[in-house]
Amino acid sequence: MAKIEIYTKFLCPYCSRAKSLLSAKGVPFEEYDISMGGPLRAEMLERAGGKSTVPQVFIDGAHIGGSDDLAALEKAGKLDELLAA
Numbered sequence: 001m002a003k004i005e006i007y008t009k010f011l012c013p014y015c016s017r018a019k020s021l022l023s024a025k026g027v028p029f030e031e032y033d034i035s036m037g038g039p040l041r042a043e044m045l046e047r048a049g050g051k052s053t054v055p056q057v058f059i060d061g062a063h064i065g066g067s068d069d070l071a072a073l074e075k076a077g078k079l080d081e082l083l084a085a
């Protein structure tokens with residue numbers, strides 16, 4: 001199973017949507033809360049090519065993007081393939 005990482009902020013509706021989709025798929029994920037900034041936020045910025053919005057999702061180290069990107073992969077039928085890798 002793929003390693004899934006998601007950078008989030010407290011009370012972010014887009015973060016909740018992305019986490020709900022991943023949970024519905026039954027896949028575990030590591031969540032990094034960057035609400036207070038700090039080193040995790042800097043790490044996310046570096047890994048996501050400077051993107052500062054949340055969530056930022058990574059599957060097996062590959063940057064997927066945000067909630068809309070994750071939903072688009074699901075709609076296109078490509079998400080399960082990435083999660084199974």
